[in-house]
Structures are given as C-alpha cells and as structure tokens.
Amino acid sequence: MSEASSSNGQHGRPEATRVALLGPRIAAGVLVIGAVFLIFQALQIQQGAGYSVVGPGTMPLVAAIGLLVLGGVFAVRTTLMPDTDLGVTAAAEEQVTHWATIAVIGGLLILYAVALNGFRLGSFQVPGLGYIVATTVFLPAAAWALGSRAVVRNVVVGVVIAVVVYFGFTEFLGVRLPGGLLDGVLP
Amino acid sequence: MEVLGQLAGGFATALTPENLLFAAIGVTLGTLVGVLPGIGPALTVALLLPLTYNFQPVGAFIMFAGIYYGGMYGGSTTSILLNTPGESSSVVTTIEGFQMAKRGRGGAALATAAIGSFVAGTISTIAITLLAPIIARAALAFQPADYFALMVLAFVSVTALIGRSMLRGLISLFGGLFIGLIGIDVTSGQERFTFGVPELLNGIDVVVVAVGLFAVGEALYVASRMRHVKEEIIPVEGSLLMNRDELKRSWKPWLRGSAIGFPIGALPAGGAEIPTFLSYTVEKRINPRAPWGKGAIEGVAGPEAANNAAFSGVLVPLLTLGIPTSATAAILLAAFQVYNLQPGPLLFQNSGDLVWALIASLYIGNLMLLVLNLPLIRIWVKILQIPRALLYGAILVFATLGVYSASNSLVDVLIMYVIGVLGFFMRRYDFPVGPMILGVILGPLMEKQFRTALQVSQGDLSIFVTRPISLIILLIAGVAMVAPFVPRLMGRGRRLTVGSGSED
Numbered sequence: 001m002s003e004a005s006s007s008n009g010q011h012g013r014p015e016a017t018r019v020a021l022l023g024p025r026i027a028a029g030v031l032v033i034g035a036v037f038l039i040f041q042a043l044q045i046q047q048g049a050g051y052s053v054v055g056p057g058t059m060p061l062v063a064a065i066g067l068l069v070l071g072g073v074f075a076v077r078t079t080l081m082p083d084t085d086l087g088v089t090a091a092a093e094e095q096v097t098h099w100a101t102i103a104v105i106g107g108l109l110i111l112y113a114v115a116l117n118g119f120r121l122g123s124f125q126v127p128g129l130g131y132i133v134a135t136t137v138f139l140p141a142a143a144w145a146l147g148s149r150a151v152v153r154n155v156v157v158g159v160v161i162a163v164v165v166y167f168g169f170t171e172f173l174g175v176r177l178p179g180g181l182l183d184g185v186l187p
Numbered sequence: 188m189e190v191l192g193q194l195a196g197g198f199a200t201a202l203t204p205e206n207l208l209f210a211a212i213g214v215t216l217g218t219l220v221g222v223l224p225g226i227g228p229a230l231t232v233a234l235l236l237p238l239t240y241n242f243q244p245v246g247a248f249i250m251f252a253g254i255y256y257g258g259m260y261g262g263s264t265t266s267i268l269l270n271t272p273g274e275s276s277s278v279v280t281t282i283e284g285f286q287m288a289k290r291g292r293g294g295a296a297l298a299t300a301a302i303g304s305f306v307a308g309t310i311s312t313i314a315i316t317l318l319a320p321i322i323a324r325a326a327l328a329f330q331p332a333d334y335f336a337l338m339v340l341a342f343v344s345v346t347a348l349i350g351r352s353m354l355r356g357l358i359s360l361f362g363g364l365f366i367g368l369i370g371i372d373v374t375s376g377q378e379r380f381t382f383g384v385p386e387l388l389n390g391i392d393v394v395v396v397a398v399g400l401f402a403v404g405e406a407l408y409v410a411s412r413m414r415h416v417k418e419e420i421i422p423v424e425g426s427l428l429m430n431r432d433e434l435k436r437s438w439k440p441w442l443r444g445s446a447i448g449f450p451i452g453a454l455p456a457g458g459a460e461i462p463t464f465l466s467y468t469v470e471k472r473i474n475p476r477a478p479w480g481k482g483a484i485e486g487v488a489g490p491e492a493a494n495n496a497a498f499s500g501v502l503v504p505l506l507t508l509g510i511p512t513s514a515t516a517a518i519l520l521a522a523f524q525v526y527n528l529q530p531g532p533l534l535f536q537n538s539g540d541l542v543w544a545l546i547a548s549l550y551i552g553n554l555m556l557l558v559l560n561l562p563l564i565r566i567w568v569k570i571l572q573i574p575r576a577l578l579y580g581a582i583l584v585f586a587t588l589g590v591y592s593a594s595n596s597l598v599d600v601l602i603m604y605v606i607g608v609l610g611f612f613m614r615r616y617d618f619p620v621g622p623m624i625l626g627v628i629l630g631p632l633m634e635k636q637f638r639t640a641l642q643v644s645q646g647d648l649s650i651f652v653t654r655p656i657s658l659i660i661l662l663i664a665g666v667a668m669v670a671p672f673v674p675r676l677m678g679r680g681r682r683l684t685v686g687s688g689s690e691d
Contacts, residue, residue, distance in 0.1 A: 024616050031358065038365065038380070045377055054638045054646075056372040059630075060379050063364040070358045077354065085351060086617060093615050096412045102611070105410050105583075109403070109604050112587060117597040139580045147413055148576030157577060161584060173238055175592045 019087030020094050024078040031071035038064035104145040112138040116178060130180015135162035194316055197543030201551055206249050210548050213250035214555045217257020221264070222567045224271050226402065226582060228258030229515040229624070233397035234585060236522055237593030244526040245541055249548040251522055255515060256308060256549070259495050260556050263300035264567055267487070268293060268421050276494045279463040283479070283486030285421070290482050294427035294564070299437045299484055300491040301560040306438075307445040307492035308553040311499030314449055315506075316546055319535070323507040326532040331640035332650045334508075336660035338633040340455050341510050343664040346622045353668075355618045362609075363626020366391055374638065386598040393521045395590055396627050397514075399603040400620045402586035404610020406579045411611070413575065420571050427564055429484075436477070437488040440470050444492025452500020455510050455660075466493035499549070506530050506542060509632075514621040517628045 042064045045057035077083045115137070118128030128134065139158035140151060148154060169175040200206060220231045231254050239247040266277040267284035280300065287296040329337075346356030369380045370390025381387040429437065447469065448462040466489040470477075477483035504510045509531035511517040523530050528538055535542055560567070590603045613620055644650035652658050 027612065027616060041380055041382070045379055054641050056375040056377040056379060059364075059634045059637075060368050063361055063368060063630075066361045067358070067365065070354065070361060073354055074358060083352070086355075089617050090615070097615075098411055098413070101410045101413065102407055105407060106604070106608065109583060109587070110601070112583075113591075113597055113600040113604070116587070116591060117595075117600070119597065135584055139577075139584055142580035142583055143574075143576040146410055146576035146579060148574055150574070154577060154580075157581075161581065165588060169588075169592060174241060175238070176595065177592065 018091040019082065019084060020091035021078045021082055021087045023090050023094070024083075024086055025075070028071060028075035028078050032068060032075060035064055035068035035071050039068060101145060105142060108138060108142055108145060116180075118178075118180075128178055128180050130182055131166050131177040132162045132179075133181050135165070190316060190320060193320075193539060193543045194547060196540065197545070197547035198550075200245060200540060200544035201249060201547040206246055206544070206548070207551070209246045209250040210253045210552050211555060213253020214257040214260075214552050214559060215253075216250075217254035217259075218261040218556065218559060218567060219257075219570065220254070221258040221261020222570050223261075223573075223578065224265050224269060224571075226405065227262070227515070228255050229397060229518050230401035231258065232515065232518045232522060233394050233401070234589035236394055236518075236525060237589060239522075240525065244528065245544050247522070247526070248541065248545050249552075251519060252545055252548050253552045253555075255498070255519070256495075256552050256556060258515075259498055260301060260304055260560050261567065263304070263487075263491055263494075264297060264564070265571070267296045267300065268423065268568060269571060276460050276463050276497070278460070279467045279490040280487055280494070282467070283483050286480065287482035287484065287487065288421040288423075292433075292482060292484075293421055293423045295429045295433050295484065296482075296487050297423070297564050298427060298429050298561065299433065299488045301557060301564075303437065303441040303444065303488045303492040304495040305553055305557040306441045307448060307494075307496040308499055308556075309550065310442075310445045311449045311452075311496045312546065312549045312553065314453075315499060315502055315549070318453070319503055319507050319542075319546070322503060323532045323535040326508055329508075329532070329656065330654065331636040331643065332654050333656040333660065335633060335636040335640055336651060336657040336664070337455055337504075337508060337510050338629050338636065340660050340664040340667070341504075341512050341629060342622070342625065342633075343667050344455070345512060345625050346619075347668050347670070351617060355616075356622050359613065359618045359620065360622035360626045363396075363623035364630040365626075366396060366606075366623070367627040367630035368634075374635075384598075386596065386602075391602060391627075392593070392599070393518070393624070393627050394593060395599055395603045396606055397518055397521075397624055398586045398589050399606030400610035400613070400623065402582050402589075403604060403607025404614055404620070406582050406586075407607060407611040408614045409575070409579055411615075420568075423565065423568055427561070433484050436474075436484050440466070440485045440489035441492045443469060443473075444489040444494075445496040447489075448493035448496030448498075449500040452497030452512075453503040454500075455504045455508065455512060462493040462497045463490040466490045502549075506534060506545075507532060509534075511625065511628065514624045517624045520628055 039061065042057055042060035045060060077086070112134055115129045115134040116131060118126050120126070136155070136158045139161060140154040143154045144151070166177055169177050201210070216231060217228060220226050220228065232251050235250070235254070239250070262272070262277045263280055263284070266272045266280040267288050270281050270285040272278045272281050284296045284300070287293060342360055346360050347353050365380065367390075369387055371377070371388050372379055378388065444462075444466045447466045451462045451465070467486055470485040470489040471479055474483070474485050477485050479486065501511075501513050501516050504512055505516045505519060507530075509520065509529060511520045520530060528534060528541070586603070586607075587600055590600050593599075610620060613623075640650055641648070650657075651661065
C-alpha cells in the first residue's frame with residue numbers, strides 16, 4: 001500500500017525514496033471528520049443575539065468549512081495525487097520513531113499533572129502529592145523513560161529543581177504552588 | 188529632532204539599574220534557550236508570561252526584548268556546532284557554519300555570527316527608531332477594513348512563504364483560527380465551540396497553546412527519536428577570533444545581510460527565512476571564488492546578519508500596526524495584551540514612554556549580547572553537553588509549571604498536553620506550527636475588525652475593495668499567495684526547501 005516508490009528507487013538505495021502515507025492519511029481522515037463535527041457545532045451558535053451585521057456564528061462557520069475543504073484537499077494529496085515529499089518525510093520518521101517512549105512519557109505527564117493538583121472523584125476530592133514530591137518523582141522517571149540510566153544524578157537534579165522552583169515561586173514571585181504531602185512541614 | 192528627545196527619554200528609563208538588570212536577565216536567558224536545541228524565544232516568553240503579571244510592564248518588556256534578541260544569538264551556536272538549526276531561520280547558517288566547525292574554524296564562525304548579529308541589530312534598531320514613528324503616524328488613517336486586510340496579508344505571508352507546503356500551512360492556520368474561537372464571544376455573549384465544558388468558556392489561553400506546541404510537542408518529538416538519532420557536537424578548537432582575512436571577508440556580507448533582512452522583516456509579510464536564503468544566494472553570486480560547501484565564512488556572516496535584521500524588522504509592524512508576522516512576535520503581542528496595551532498607532536501616543544524604553548533597550552541588549560557572547564562562548568558550548576534525557580525531562584517540568592502556575596487548573600494542563608500531542612504529529616508530518624500560533628492570536632482580532640468594518644458599511648462586503656489602502660493590501664496578499672507557484676509554473680522548479688524546525 002504505502003510502499004509505492006518512485007521509478008529511480010529500484011536501483012541504488014530503495015530506503016531513500018520509500019514513501020509512507022498511512023500516517024498522513026489517518027491525519028486527513030481525522031481532520032475531515034473533525035471539520036464536519038465543527039460545522040454542526042457552528043450551525044448551532046445562535047446568530048440573532050443583539051444587533052450586528054455579522055453574527056457570532058459566521059467566523060466559526062468559515063473556520064470549520066475552511067478546515068473541511070483543506071482536509072479534503074489534504075486527503076486527496078495523500079491518496080489520489082500523493083505528495084511524494086511528504087511521503088518520504090513520513091517514511092523517514094517512521095523508521096526512527098519509538099512509540100513506546102511516547103506512550104510512557106504521555107502517561108507520566110498525566111500522572112504528574114494529577115499528582116500535582118489532586119483530582120475530584122464524584123463528590124470526593126482526592127488531594128495531590130504537592131509540587132515538590134510530584135516533581136522529584138516525575139523528573140527522574142521521565143529521564144529514565146528517555147533512556148538516561150544515571151538515576152542518582154537525575155534524582156538529585158529533580159530534588160534541586162523542585163525545591164528551588166517551589167521556594168522561588170511561593171516566596172519571591174508570589175505564585176502559589178500546592179504543598180501537598182509536605183503541607184505541614186513547609187514554612 | 189523630536190525622535191532623538193524621545194529616544195533619550197527611553198534611554199533614561201532603560202538605563203536605570205533595575206531595567207538594566209531586566210535586560211541582562213533577558214539576554215542571558217535568551218542566549219541560554221537559543222543555545223538549547225528545540226526551545227526558542229517564543230516558548231521562553233510564553234513560559235515567563237505568567238510570572239510577570241506582578242511586574243511593571245516596562246521591566247517585563249525589556250526582559251522579553253532581551254530574550255527575543257538573545258535567542259537569535261544563541262541559535263547560531265547550535266547551527267554551527269551541532270548542525271541542528273535551533274529555528275527555521277538558522278537553517279542556512281548550518282550549511283557553511285557546520286563545515287567551518289568541522290575544519291577547526293568554529294570559533295571564527297561563531298565570532299562572525301555574533302559580530303554580524305550585533306552590526307545588523309544595531310543598524311536595524313536605528314532604522315526602527317527612525318521609521319516606526321512615521322509608520323505609526325501614517326497608520327492613524329487606517330480603518331477596520333484596512334486592518335482586516337493587513338491581517339489577511341500577515342496570514343497569507345506566514346503560511347505561503349514559510350515551510351514546505353502551503354496546504355499544510357493553511358491547515359495549521361485554520362486549526363489556529365478554530366482554537367482562537369473557542370469560548371464566549373465578547374460581542375454577543377454566545378458560547379462557541381465550548382462542547383459543554385465549563386473550563387472552555389474563557390477560551391484557551393495562548394500560553395497554553397504555545398507551551399503545548401513548542402515545549403511538549405518538541406519534547407515528544409525528540410523523545411520519539413532519541414533511541415535512533417544520535418547527534419554530534421563539534422568541539423570549538425583554536426582561536427575564537429577571526430583572522431584578518433576572515434574579518435575582511437565578513438564585513439560586507441554583514442552590511443548586505445542587514446540591508447536584505449530589515450526591509451523584508453519590516454513588511455507585514457515578514458519572517459526571517461526568506462532573507463536568510465536570499466542573503467546566502469546573493470553572497471554566493473557576489474563571491475563565486477569563496478570555498479562554498481567547504482566552510483565559506485560569507486555564508487555565515489551574511490545570513491546571520493540578515494536573520495537578526497529581519498527579526499528586528501518584525502518589530503516594526505508589531506509595534507506600529509499591532510500585526511505580528513512570526514510566532515515569537517505573536518507571543519509578544521499576547522504579552523502586550525496581558526498588560527492591557529494594544530500595539531498599534533495609538534501605542535506611541537498613549538504609552539510612548541514604554542515604547543521608547545523598549546527601543547532603547549534594544550540598543551543596550553545588542554551591546555550586552557556582544558559582550559556576553561564573544562568571551563563566554565565556551566561556557567555556552569558547555570550547555571550543549573547537558574544530557575538530552577534530563578534536558579527534555581526538565582522542559583516538560585517547566586512547561587507544566589508555566590501553565591499550572593498561571594491558572595492552578597488541572598484541566599488547563601491537560602489541554603496543554605493534548606495540544607502537545609497535536610504538536611508532535613504536526614512536527615512529524617511537517618506541518619508548520621507558526622501559522623497556528625498566529626491564528627490563535629490574530630484570529631479573534633481579525634474577526635473583531637471584520638465585524639466592525641461591516642458594521643460601518645452596513646453589511647456591504649465591497650468596503651474591503653473600495654477603500655484604496657485595503658484594496659492594495661489585499662492585492663499584495665494575493666500576489667504573495669501566488670508567488671511561490673510562479674517558479675514552478677515557469678519550469679525552473681527548484682524550490683527552496685526549508686527545514687521544519689519551529690518558527691520563532
């Protein structure tokens with residue numbers, strides 16, 4: 001399917017001209033479906049509120065239709081009239097992408113944000129761990145996921161950044177950060 | 188002269204110890220982030236924006252201007268020693284700069300970049316000083332229809348002239364327009380694209396978008412490739428000074444680069460990519476005997492000067508018309524909005540003190556950067572040796588901090604992560620992110636001007652073509668839209684392929 005290489009790719013180095021368009025095709029599909037959804041959303045905006053020549057719904061409709069048209073053209077450029085440039089870029093990306101790293105970092109980020117802030121479960125507020133604890137854990141964990149094995153150094157850096165930022169922000173910049181677990185201990 | 192009096196007043200403000208300190212912090216931070224691959228001035232200003240809510244605007248803007256300039260100086264270091272352009276406008280510098288570094292003249296390449304940036308920055312700042320008040324006065328005649336046309340021009344130029352594909356640029360732009368529309372419409376009080384989520388009623392802050400796209404998107408992108416792509420740092424050997432021959436070959440390209448960069452940057456169809464390529468081509472034609480491809484110093488001196496001059500030029504439409512023409516300028520516009528200042532012709536009348544202090548700080552910042560960069564270059568190079576895993580982990584920590592400290596809202600942080608994932612895929616499939624930032628910031632302003640213009644004309648769309656100013660600007664926009672296709676139509680289809688680094 002996406003292996004279609006251009007004519008000069010047969011001799012020499014085929015990987016240099018490999019074309020992969022599956023990813024862009026998915027992107028085009030998401031774009032078109034999203035744009036149709038946005039058009040319906042835009043049509044629901046009430047136009048008549050107050051006197052004005054151009055109502056609040058006009059620009060949303062323009063933006064949504066624009067996205068649909070552009071998404072459509074992009075879909076054509078990934079199927080019927082393939083954009084070779086893009087296909088080659090995507091193929092090169094595919095070869096070096098390590099999806100597991102992305103997934104782990106994404107998961108760590110969500111855990112980090114939740115640990116920082118706490119979250120609401122029904123009517124029950126689950127408290128967070130606070131800035132210092134969450135950051136001290138997150139930074140070495142993220143560095144590990146990114147391939148660093150110098151655990152002790154990373155933990156030290158994590159603690160230093162966490163403590164410096166926490167006190168810098170709360171004491172000097174007047175920005176509140178959550179104390180969390182250390183609430184009773186911190187000044 | 189009136190201008191000189193105002194500039195002197197600006198210097199009086201900018202030279203107070205407090206503001207000098209802000210300038211020093213700004214240029215140091217700017218150089219730091221410029222040196223670090225993957226984060227640029229746009230991200231830094233976006234991250235610092237929430238912290239400066241309690242600052243005096245003058246101090247904050249002097250710092251931002253320092254970051255803006257410092258980012259450019261630092262960016263050349265990465266291009267020359269790492270062969271990775273920190274921003275798309277440094278792509279050209281890598282061509283000859285990296286070759287010079289490999290041949291042991293890295294120090295000279297860095298020096299010609301730094302001095303060239305200083306020369307170009309100073310010339311451009313003088314040009315800003317003289318030009319900006321004149322344009323601001325002329326712009327008083329502009330009406331909503333004209334502003335609408337100008338914004339269309341800014342959109343067109345950023346999407347058509349930057350990046351490898353106009354289609355992907357336009358998709359990015361319209362995505363930005365969509366994000367900018369989320370929230371309650373100020374004029375009518377109607378909810379738009381809020382999908383029943385109460386946190387979306389106030390819209391998505393531009394800081395959230397910028398941090399998501401630039402920081403998280405970039406970090407995810409680097410994370411995805413970390414296991415396969417290794418980078419090579421060339422150590423700086425030998426003298427950090429240029430020899431007499433290199434100096435002789437550099438000074439003309441500096442001046443030519445400045446002359447090319449400033450006007451193109453100052454047009455509302457600005458950006459710093461075109462001038463760098465143009466300067467490279469011009470130097471190649473003027474000096475055919477230089478060792479092109481093997482480390483020709485002209486190919487570093489010219490484009491670096493053009494880059495810096497164009498960046499300064501971008502400040503002209505930003506300050507006088509309120510039109511940003513690059514991602515960083517868009518963030519600066521957002522910074523003005525935080526302080527309830529609207530850049531445009533009235534800014535010079537209402538906040539003259541601030542504007543002139545800002546312009547004066549550009550002179551000071553440039554000088555500071557030269558002092559900071561030439562002797563300390565070895566220290567900046569050390570920064571390149573920070574382990575990548577730790578660096579990108581820390582970028583994620585600071586990105587989260589920037590958004591969380593501004594709103595204390597978990598939802599905002601999660602939205603920022605989602606935009607980061609979007610940024611990752613955009614980076615991967617070579618969609619430029621600059622147009623999206625511009626769409627988020629300029630979209631709502633454009634809608635306001637569009638509605639006001641039609642209010643004035645009572646719904647008659649012809650107002651955009653019957654006003655001469657607006658008509659001319661729209662025609663230029665049309666030309667800018669078609670221009671990239673002309674060489675291809677004429678058969679000489681060798682396009683300039685621009686790398687997909689983040690546009691800053």
